[in-house]
Amino acid sequence: MTRQKPSPLIVLGSGYTGRVLHKTGTSQGKTVHATSRNPLKNLADISSEQRLRFDLEQPSTWPNIPADADLIWCFPATPLEQVQAFARTLDAPPRRIVVLGSTSVYDTSSESTEYPPPWIDESAPLDQTKPRVQGEEYLREHHGAIVLRVAGIYGPTRNPLDWISRGRVEMSRKYMNLVHVEDLAAICLLAIDKGKPGEAYNVSDGTPHTWDEICVTAQQRWGVTVAATQENRTSGKRISNAKLRAELSYTFKHPDLYEALALIESGTG
Numbered sequence: 001m002t003r004q005k006p007s008p009l010i011v012l013g014s015g016y017t018g019r020v021l022h023k024t025g026t027s028q029g030k031t032v033h034a035t036s037r038n039p040l041k042n043l044a045d046i047s048s049e050q051r052l053r054f055d056l057e058q059p060s061t062w063p064n065i066p067a068d069a070d071l072i073w074c075f076p077a078t079p080l081e082q083v084q085a086f087a088r089t090l091d092a093p094p095r096r097i098v099v100l101g102s103t104s105v106y107d108t109s110s111e112s113t114e115y116p117p118p119w120i121d122e123s124a125p126l127d128q129t130k131p132r133v134q135g136e137e138y139l140r141e142h143h144g145a146i147v148l149r150v151a152g153i154y155g156p157t158r159n160p161l162d163w164i165s166r167g168r169v170e171m172s173r174k175y176m177n178l179v180h181v182e183d184l185a186a187i188c189l190l191a192i193d194k195g196k197p198g199e200a201y202n203v204s205d206g207t208p209h210t211w212d213e214i215c216v217t218a219q220q221r222w223g224v225t226v227a228a229t230q231e232n233r234t235s236g237k238r239i240s241n242a243k244l245r246a247e248l249s250y251t252f253k254h255p256d257l258y259e260a261l262a263l264i265e266s267g268t269g
């Protein structure tokens with residue numbers, strides 16, 4: 001159910017995604033504040049009324065978060081003790097919290113030998129030894145946070161073609177799941193309005209690709225030279241976004257990786 005009264009929105013941690021979120025939320029007519037550990041340096045281009053100093057490791061900065069604001073948490077929710085202490089200072093609902101998690105939290109210790117790998121939905125086991133899992137699950141279970149388990153984020157200045165040409169990735173049969181930062185920002189805003197408190201949603205464009213396929217396409221379409229191939233038998237994961245599509249009715253702006261890369265390469269995406 002959509003709420004009646006719009007609350008101010010705080011982007012906790014205004015890095016790559018947080019900045020796009022701030023811009024998208026503002027363009028939708030919302031009152032959006034951005035935080036940084038060093039706002040004067042890192043948020044110099046954002047008006048002084050819209051920027052706040054916040055550092056999870058410095059409790060003296062926590063009261064800077066307005067009491068009635070909704071939060072979109074855009075950095076890893078760790079360490080647990082600090083997350084718990086900060087969360088206890090927040091009001092009870094109706095404040096709404098969206099936390100950006102990662103699809104890396106799914107437990108791969110028992111990865112199947114099936115290839116292609118099976119689809120993973122939100123009910124798959126989590127690797128509880130990961131600090132961010134502990135922080136995210138605490139916020140979900142005790143504060144009704146909506147956790148978005150996010151695939152690899154790409155967009156302008158985070159371009160998979162650069163990852164290939166710089167040798168950060170190599171050809172392999174491993175599956176990669178991606179989401180464009182503009183879709184991620186729009187999904188965060190939708191989750192604040194329509195997400196169910198205490199739920200987790202996978203966020204991926206829904207079409208996993210192998211690095212073999214991405215590298216071959218990169219070479220054919222954009223002449224990107226691929227660094228040497230190493231034997232990598234890891235199968236990766238295939239992340240299902242069915243829950244996101246069904247429950248939040250989101251339509252992707254960039255469902256097709258290669259069309260999105262063409263826009264980025266042309267400087268228009």
Ligand SMILES: NC(=O)c1ccc[n+]([C@@H]2O[C@H](COP(=O)([O-])OP(=O)(O)OC[C@H]3O[C@@H](n4cnc5c(N)ncnc54)[C@H](OP(=O)(O)O)[C@@H]3O)[C@@H](O)[C@H]2O)c1
Pocket residue numbers: 012013014015016017018035036037038042054055056057073074075076077100101102103150151152153154
């Ligand atoms: N990058 C990916 O492909 C990917 C994939 C899956 C999930 N994720 C997750 O999605 C979220 C957003 O990713 P992103 O790449 O947009 O993040 P990002 O660019 O690293 O931005 C996060 C920002 O949060 C601030 N921050 C960091 N630690 C903080 C702390 N202890 N207290 C307060 N602020 C802090 C930093 O800004 P200041 O230095 O200005 O304070 C940082 O720039 C992260 O949780 C990330 O782990 C990322």
